[in-house]
Amino acid sequence: MKKFDVLIIGGGPGGSSAAMSLAKAGRAVCLFEGENIGGTCLNVGCIPTKYLLDRACALEKIRKCTKEGILRGAGEFSWKRIQVGRENTVVRLRAGLEASLRACGVVTVAEKATLKEGLKVICNGEEYCADDIIIATGSSPAAKVLSDSPFTDSTGGLSQRKLPERLLIVGGGVIGLELASAYRSFGSEVTVTELADNILGSALPAAARLLKSKLEARGIKFFCGTKLYKIEKSEAGITAETSSGDFVADAVIMANGRRPRLDGIDAVALGLKLNERGGIAVDGRMKTNLPHVYAIGDATGRVMLAHAAYADASVAAANILGKNEVSDTRIMPQCIYTYPMLASVGMTVADAERLGIPVSVGISDFRANGMAVAESEEGCVFAVVDKRNGRNLGFTVVGPSACELIGMASVAVERGYSADDWRHLTVAHPTLSESIKDAVLAANADI
Amino acid sequence: MIRKVVMPAAGQTTDVATVTKINVSVGDSVKKGDILLEVETDKAVLPIESFAKGFVTEIYVSEFDKVDAGSPLLSIGDKDDLNKATVPEKMTASEPDVKDADEEDDFIPVMPEKKSEAPAAVTIMPAEPSAHGAVKAMPNAKKLAAEAGIALEGVTPSNGQFIKASDVMLAIGEKNKNIPEPEKTIPTARMRNTLARRLDESAKIPTFTMTVKADPTAADLLCASGEGIGRVHLLMLALAKLTERYPLLRVRFEGGVQKTTENAVIGLGVSAENGTVSASVTDPIALGIKKTALECNKCLVNIGKGDLSCVGQASVTVFDVTCYGLESLVPPVMIPETSSFGLAGDSSVMTVTGIFDARIFECNTAASVMADLRSLIEQPALMIL
Numbered sequence: 164m165k166k167f168d169v170l171i172i173g174g175g176p177g178g179s180s181a182a183m184s185l186a187k188a189g190r191a192v193c194l195f196e197g198e199n200i201g202g203t204c205l206n207v208g209c210i211p212t213k214y215l216l217d218r219a220c221a222l223e224k225i226r227k228c229t230k231e232g233i234l235r236g237a238g239e240f241s242w243k244r245i246q247v248g249r250e251n252t253v254v255r256l257r258a259g260l261e262a263s264l265r266a267c268g269v270v271t272v273a274e275k276a277t278l279k280e281g282l283k284v285i286c287n288g289e290e291y292c293a294d295d296i297i298i299a300t301g302s303s304p305a306a307k308v309l310s311d312s313p314f315t316d317s318t319g320g321l322s323q324r325k326l327p328e329r330l331l332i333v334g335g336g337v338i339g340l341e342l343a344s345a346y347r348s349f350g351s352e353v354t355v356t357e358l359a360d361n362i363l364g365s366a367l368p369a370a371a372r373l374l375k376s377k378l379e380a381r382g383i384k385f386f387c388g389t390k391l392y393k394i395e396k397s398e399a400g401i402t403a404e405t406s407s408g409d410f411v412a413d414a415v416i417m418a419n420g421r422r423p424r425l426d427g428i429d430a431v432a433l434g435l436k437l438n439e440r441g442g443i444a445v446d447g448r449m450k451t452n453l454p455h456v457y458a459i460g461d462a463t464g465r466v467m468l469a470h471a472a473y474a475d476a477s478v479a480a481a482n483i484l485g486k487n488e489v490s491d492t493r494i495m496p497q498c499i500y501t502y503p504m505l506a507s508v509g510m511t512v513a514d515a516e517r518l519g520i521p522v523s524v525g526i527s528d529f530r531a532n533g534m535a536v537a538e539s540e541e542g543c544v545f546a547v548v549d550k551r552n553g554r555n556l557g558f559t560v561v562g563p564s565a566c567e568l569i570g571m572a573s574v575a576v577e578r579g580y581s582a583d584d585w586r587h588l589t590v591a592h593p594t595l596s597e598s599i600k601d602a603v604l605a606a607n608a609d610i
Numbered sequence: 611m612i613r614k615v616v617m618p619a620a621g622q623t624t625d626v627a628t629v630t631k632i633n634v635s636v637g638d639s640v641k642k643g644d645i646l647l648e649v650e651t652d653k654a655v656l657p658i659e660s661f662a663k664g665f666v667t668e669i670y671v672s673e674f675d676k677v678d679a680g681s682p683l684l685s686i687g688d689k690d691d692l693n694k695a696t697v698p699e700k701m702t703a704s705e706p707d708v709k710d711a712d713e714e715d716d717f718i719p720v721m722p723e724k725k726s727e728a729p730a731a732v733t734i735m736p737a738e739p740s741a742h743g744a745v746k747a748m749p750n751a752k753k754l755a756a757e758a759g760i761a762l763e764g765v766t767p768s769n770g771q772f773i774k775a776s777d778v779m780l781a782i783g784e785k786n787k788n789i790p791e792p793e794k795t796i797p798t799a800r801m802r803n804t805l806a807r808r809l810d811e812s813a814k815i816p817t818f819t820m821t822v823k824a825d826p827t828a829a830d831l832l833c834a835s836g837e838g839i840g841r842v843h844l845l846m847l848a849l850a851k852l853t854e855r856y857p858l859l860r861v862r863f864e865g866g867v868q869k870t871t872e873n874a875v876i877g878l879g880v881s882a883e884n885g886t887v888s889a890s891v892t893d894p895i896a897l898g899i900k901k902t903a904l905e906c907n908k909c910l911v912n913i914g915k916g917d918l919s920c921v922g923q924a925s926v927t928v929f930d931v932t933c934y935g936l937e938s939l940v941p942p943v944m945i946p947e948t949s950s951f952g953l954a955g956d957s958s959v960m961t962v963t964g965i966f967d968a969r970i971f972e973c974n975t976a977a978s979v980m981a982d983l984r985s986l987i988e989q990p991a992l993m994i995l
Contacts, residue, residue: 225720239717326718350722369994376898386749408749526991530831543994 167193169483170284170293172276172427175202177460177472178299179260184480186267193293194264195286197275197426201257202301203461204469207318210256212341214249215321216500219348223502227539242326242349249321277427282455295455295483298443299472302461303424306333306417313396313415317342320416327351327414331403333391335362337499339418340378344501347383354412356389356405358419363499367511367545370559374505377541377561381502423464440464447489449479457483466495494577498566503542506569509557509576510547521550525606529562532601533593538563546572546602553581553607564595572599582607612667612687615646615658617677627651629675634684637692638666647671647683658683665692747773754778757872805885812945816968819940822980824960824987832899832990839903841960842878842930842953843894846902848986849926849951850874850894851993856979860925863970864946877924878906879941879950880913886929888944889913890922895993928953938963949976951983960987 169185171178174196182194199206222240229237264271276286278298284291304316315323317338330346332339335357347353355362362385363371375385390406394415403410423442430437436452438444442464449457457479460472474490481488499505515522525546529535535542542562549556558572575585585603590596617627627649634646641663649656667687671677747755747762751773755762758778765781767773829844853859853874860870874895877888889909894902909920929941930953938961939952948967955961962983966976986992 222720229721237720239719241717243716350718373994376896380898380901407752408747526994528991543991 164283164290164292165193167191167270167291167293169193169295169297170276170282170291171195171297171299172278172284173202173299173301173460173462174200174264174271175299175301175460175472176204176469177301177476178202178297179264180473181297181299181459181476181480182264182269183267184477185483186269188480188484190483191270192268193270193272193291195272195274195276195284197273199257200264200271201253201260203303204472205256205260206253207321209469211249211253211321212338212345213500214252215245215345216341216502218245218248219345220502222348240349245349246322246324275427278429278433278456280433295457297476297479297483298428298451298456298458298462299460299476300424300426300428300462302421302464302467304417305420305422308417313401314394314417315414316417320414320418323414327412329400329412329414330354331356331401331410331412331415332418333403333415334418334420335359335385335387336418336420337363337497338421339416340374340499340501342416342418343383344378344381347378347381348502352382354384354386354410356386356391356403356407356410358388358390360388362387363505365511366497366505366507367547367559368513370505370507370543370545370561373543373561374499374501374503377503378501421461421467423462425462428462438464447478448482448487449475449490450482466492468495468497471495494573496569496573498569500566503540503562504565505559505561506565507557507559508569508573509555511557511559512547515547515549515556520556522547522556523550523606524548525602525604525608527598527601527605529595529598532595532598534595535563535598537593544568544598544602546599546606548582548603548606553583554579555581555603558599558602560599562595568595568599571596575599575603612685612691613662613664614682614685615660617649617679617681617683618656618658626676626678627656629671629673629677629683630655632669632671632673634666634669636666636669640664640666640686649677660686662686664688667691746771748775751775751778755781758782802884805887808945809942812943815943815945817943817965818968818971818973818976819963819965820976820980821938821961821963822984823955824962824984826955826958826960826987828988828990829960835900837900837903838907839899840930841932841955842928843899843903843906844987844990845928845930845951845953845960845962845983846876846878846891846906847894847899847990847993848983849928850876851986852979852982853925855982856975858970858975859949859979861948861970862923862925862946863948863967868970869946871923871925875922875924877922877927877944877947878909879927879929879944880910882913882918882921883916887913887918887921888924888927889920890924899990926950932956932960937961941965943967962987 168190169192171182171192171194174194178194182192186192204210225234225237228234272286274287276284279285282293282296306316308316308319320342326349328351330351330353332343332355335355339355343353343355361371362375386407391403393404395402399411400413401415403415436444443451443458443462445451445458445463449459451458459475459479461467478488478490494508496506496508512522512524527544529540529542540563545559546555547557548554555575557576560568582603585600590600629647630650631648634640640660642660644660645657646660647658649658664686667685669684670682754775755778760778760781762773765773765777768777826841829841832844833839833841857870860874861868873893875890875892876894877890879886880889889906891902891905912920924947926947926949927944928951929939931939932953932955935956936954939954940963941950941952943950943965948970950965952963964976964980
């Protein structure tokens with residue numbers, strides 16, 4: 164039996180960062196990963212998607228310049244090269260992460276592991292034991308793709324060998340919208356169906372509507388309130404039978420959410436408590452109901468974002484190291500890398516209303532922002548402030564660099580900035596950030 | 611595996627040649643038959659072709675070098691060989707097996723090619739019947755039927771196969787004769803008569819008017835975008851937005867019955883050959899100001915040519931006389947509509963006069979509409995909320 168201080172099952176963002184923090188603190192750490200180090204985010208999620216979206220934005224910029232007569236011809240692009248670049252980006256980052264883990268002294272076992280009772284893990288016939296165990300098994304797409312499935316999931320959606328001329332995406336959430344936006348830029352005719360009455364149900368409704376209208380203006384078609392009955396291969400392509408009629412496409416991507424993945428974790432046999440989302444139930448210290456067993460990231464089914472997993476990992480590692488830390492998910496930025504982007508942090512109007520907080524909403528239109536006008540970009544910043552004292556409660560940004568701007572907004576929400584704080588803050592001109600300040604001041608004008 | 615490309619024996623008289631052109635660089639992917647470089651002998655210029663596919667890992671010669679037969683010119687290897695040569699050691703842990711890189715690329719034009727027919731969008735076909743109890747119908751037909759409260763089972767498909775929106779429209783017409791079939795084209799003579807009759811009726815209904823003056827700065831900023839946007843388009847959007855808060859603005863009063871449309875349909879009063887008609891734009895909020903302006907401008911052109919296909923039934927109609935620099939305009943109520951709005955003013959002010967059917971609108975409701983209208987015109991960003 165091999166003895167370590169901490170065993171970590173799963174080498175995604177949460178597992179890897181917990182492993183490195185603990186190893187740096189002098190703990191002997193063994194990390195098990197049955198697939199690729201870096202998990203969903205690095206290999207088949209955020210990173211490859213961002214590569215595609217970056218190239219997609221470049222194409223949109225070229226189109227704009229061509230329409231304005233700045234470029235005489237827009238030229239041609241290679242889908243194959245984009246795919247190669249996507250793979251290379253993933254490999255480069257993965258190699259970097261593997262090197263970092265090695266440098267910290269984390270022992271990595273590239274095999275699937277099974278959690279056993281008594282703080283033990285079985286991997287490849289060998290038994291490992293430790294004082295603490297972290298479960299970081301991540302999540303997988305809700306749609307199960309078999310070898311003969313007529314559809315693919317978000318993972319397959321990233322690596323379409325041939326650019327589909329007609330693409331149907333089932334699901335108008337973050338993943339569906341990002342893929343829709345990217346493929347539209349590459350020239351596919353994209354249709355999105357969504358079961359709910361609106362896309363992005365939890366976002367600020369005005370912002371979701373604005374994003375939808377911008378995407379529609381780019382030619383993406385939406386069918387909300389649409390139930391999917393069946394998908395099958397047909398002579399015309401792939402036919403999806405829905406409550407809004409039949410859709411025929413060359414490729415269908417199921418982007419209907421993700422589920423916690425509990426590979427190697429027999430919750431029933433272990434007596435491990437699960438939550439209503441099918442994830443592992445944890446308390447604020449990321450502790451499960453089993454002593455010395457922690458769970459972090461997507462496996463808990465709480466907030467399925469890589470940066471949420473990093474935050475969970477930090478809390479779990481701190482508690483293993485004897486510090487008493489509690490996770491705080493109030494300030495959890497959410498980014499949607501569409502063109503234009505949508506990013507939000509803190510409360511929406513509905514969130515505040517649920518808590519009985521009277522709010523004022525300030526809007527700043529990027530058409531009044533010199534930088535955005537120079538970049539020929541459009542959108543809005545929405546600031547939600549507490550009507551009683553002017554404190555910043557939340558922000559939603561639709562438009563250029565929204566996912567970067569939200570960092571500044573996160574600080575304002577976390578620190579509870581007021582209009583006075585913003586008035587005294589000098590924001591460089593011309594920058595998109597000025598719109599964040601303008602939105603806060605607009606909200607406070609009403610108070 | 612790295613393989614070297616060597617200088618072949620070039621001719622019978624000499625084995626020395628000069629490198630005249632190198633077509634590749636280190637890292638380039640090459641396939642069998644690609645011309646790697648050109649050499650000149652005393653007889654001719656010879657192309658040196660690649661005998662394998664892979665990547666150029668090293669080039670041993672420079673242009674104008676003299677090379678003997680058998681001398682290595684360059685080497686070709688696979689992706690791993692290339693990585694060994696160019697990528698730092700620590701990054702090679704699991705370098706990708708990127709299979710596609712050395713295959714022929716199929717380049718796609720960045721600007722979509724203009725196609726003669728509609729783009730190959732995801733094809734939408736009517737849903738099959740039986741499996742889920744649904745009647746075979748086009749999606750827009752289903753939507754229309756649901757909105758009108760018509761059961762699809764009772765609708766006869768005109769093509770004998772599946773129900774189209776026009777079939778549902780027909781069924782709606784039969785269900786409620788009071789709702790007229792939307793007219794696509796109005797014959798000129800009849801139009802003149804209809805307009806005259808309606809204006810006559812309009813003069814008989816009790817109305818009251820209210821005027822607001824708004825700061826045009828924000829509106830003029832939008833107009834400055836040079837996309838054909840005018841102050842009137844902002845007014846149309848603002849009215850459409852207000853129909854959410856004041857559903858009365860969508861009411862058409864006909865035969866003692868109040869009817870309301872699902873979407874805000876805003877008409878723009880346009881002078882046609884035989885009188886003023888209303889070019890209607892459905893749901894300008896969803897369209898956005900650019901498309902609304904585009905639609906209106908298209909209608910203006912078409913109406914000028916005598917094509918009245920964009921003339922339709924509106925919820926409210928706006929009339930724009932801004933270009934004449936007048937103080938105000940009291941428009942007619944285009945009955946069965948119950949309110950109209952006249953836009954006038956000059957560079958420093960936007961004057962909007964609303965005329966309201968007094969049988970439908972209370973004075974304070976109308977006043978509230980006018981005050982909100984001014985706010986929206988002065989702060990268009992509020993429309994997003």
